[in-house]
Amino acid sequence: MSIKIPFLKDNHNHLFTYSSIFEKQIDLFNYSNKNNIKKLLQNLSSNSINIATGWLDNYYTFSKEELNSFPPLILIHNSLHKFDFNNSAEKHIVERFPEFVKNKNSQQWIEKNLMKILSFIASLNKFDENSFKNILASLSKNGVSYAADMFVDNIEIFNFLEKTEYKKFTEIWTEVDFYEKLNTNHKNICEGIKIFMDGALGAKSAAISEAKSEWNPILIYSDAEIHNKIEKILMLKKAIAIHCIGDIAIQQIINCLIDLKQSISDTKIRLEHVQFITKEQAFSAKDLGLILSMQPNFNMDSIIYQDRLTKKYCENNNPFRMLINDAGFIPGKDLIFGSDGMPSGVHNAIQTSLFPPIENQKITLEEFVEAYCIENYEKYIEVEISNNKKKTKCKIVEK
Ligand SMILES: [Zn+2]
Incomplete structure (x- = not known):
């Protein structure tokens, strides 16, 4: 049995953040095998900051060494409320947003500054x-x-x-x-x-x-x-x-x-x-x-x-x-x-x-x-x- 329904009106989304952050970026949401993800991340460009979204830390996390083995990378948890980045990304971030580097492990700070963080990450790609x-x-x-x-x-x-x-x-x-x-x-x-x-x-x-x-x-x-x-x-x-x-x-x-x-x-x-x-x-x-x-x-x-x-x-x-x-x-x-x-x-x-x-x-x-x-x-x-x-x-x- 098939039923026709209208298109959706998504009342809660983050359209512009996604169009700036996500469109050209790598989405990990459909991966749960850590080895496959590592291969994927190792092959990213080393010329610019890469942004990986859809990180699910209930399936996998990275040690500092593992993270540093990737090209410049910001890792965004699927909830958009948790972040990590490696040393080579940090070099870029610290110039423009030093508080982020200082506080990336403070969840209290992250929650209070969430909008600022996401708009900073979105600004790494020009909006067009x-x-x-x-x-x-x-x-x-x-x-x-x-x-x-x-x-x-x-x-x-x-x-x-x-x-x-x-x-x-x-x-x-x-x-x-x-x-x-x-x-x-x-x-x-x-x-x-x-x-x-x-x-x-x-x-x-x-x-x-x-x-x-x-x-x-x-x-x-x-x-x-x-x-x-x-x-x-x-x-x-x-x-x-x-x-x-x-x-x-x-x-x-x-x-x-x-x-x-x-x-x-x-x-x-x-x-x-x-x-x-x-x-x-x-x-x-x-x-x-x-x-x-x-x-x-x-x-x-x-x-x-x-x-x-x-x-x-x-x-x-x-x-x-x-x-x-x-x-x-x-x-x-x-x-x-x-x-x-x-x-x-x-x-x-x-x-x-x-x-x-x-x-x-x-x-x-x-x-x-x-x-x-x-x-x-x-x-x-x-x-x-x-x-x-x-x-x-x-x-x-x-x-
Ligand atoms: Zn939301």
């Missing part, structure tokens, strides 16, 4: 229209016709969107300090303000209360700091997107928004990821009128991160059934989907939604379309579902 076109084309081949960039702090990109017709394919978000310095036109181009509450699972820094292996839960703000920050952002009359993965971080932002309840009613506020949201938190979020922006592909974290997450957390990851059936979230209205680019595209998204590792993560195809698809049917995706094999197959039909 062609690479942007290429990434749009490759997204289209994967069934995506619109993708957000959740943090942009490169003024060239604002200029680019101001002068081109590409605005209809994307929306950009930025951090508050950068936003305040923008001119009026650029402020209008900007969709909203992004804030981080905690770290990530890949870097073992999401704010959860228990873990199997060594964990460093990071809350970026104190309660007073986040209260002041949100109060200040509310005055800007822009949408707000708040990264919070762990239940502790989710609780912190919910408490803050309950305090500010009188002043938030006119503001669109999204909680990003909320992977470990509890039932009680879900009811509070619904009551506050918040939008949950989630990634069905992160259902697989219940498998990938079994090395670090306790059974309780694996089972409570992305509890979509609880959110929809119990807390009353409505797909497409206050429950929206994206990929965070890990990976982008319909294939993984459909498979992990319809046949997730945990029953509570299951999404129906109708719910998927509401939460994840655009309304325009010009291009479409043919989804074949085999309930027996628990497999989905997508054919992309680009007109």
Whole structure:
């Protein structure tokens, strides 16, 4: 049986970061054999800094010696929250961003400076229209016709969107300090303000209360700091997107928004990821009128991160059934989907939604379309579902 669905609107991606960092770079996501990866890395160019993305440290890590045996290399963890580089890359980095060299092993510093780091790495490749076109084309081949960039702090990109017709394919978000310095036109181009509450699972820094292996839960703000920050952002009359993965971080932002309840009613506020949201938190979020922006592909974290997450957390990851059936979230209205680019595209998204590792993560195809698809049917995706094999197959039909 095959069903036609529209292309995806990826509500949480990093389109420009990926088009600058990733397009010409090496992606390790589909490799888990360390020897194969070593061969791949040894053959990189020695004339410029190479950037390898999709590093999964639950499968492999490199010793200092191994890392130094490669040409100049920056290694980016698949979560985008962890980095490493070798001595020959460090020589280039230290001139332009010495704090990065000094603090690359401090997860606290990394989480606080994540935007700065990613935009620094993106700036190692010049941003141009062609690479942007290429990434749009490759997204289209994967069934995506619109993708957000959740943090942009490169003024060239604002200029680019101001002068081109590409605005209809994307929306950009930025951090508050950068936003305040923008001119009026650029402020209008900007969709909203992004804030981080905690770290990530890949870097073992999401704010959860228990873990199997060594964990460093990071809350970026104190309660007073986040209260002041949100109060200040509310005055800007822009949408707000708040990264919070762990239940502790989710609780912190919910408490803050309950305090500010009188002043938030006119503001669109999204909680990003909320992977470990509890039932009680879900009811509070619904009551506050918040939008949950989630990634069905992160259902697989219940498998990938079994090395670090306790059974309780694996089972409570992305509890979509609880959110929809119990807390009353409505797909497409206050429950929206994206990929965070890990990976982008319909294939993984459909498979992990319809046949997730945990029953509570299951999404129906109708719910998927509401939460994840655009309304325009010009291009479409043919989804074949085999309930027996628990497999989905997508054919992309680009007109
Ligand atoms: Zn993101």
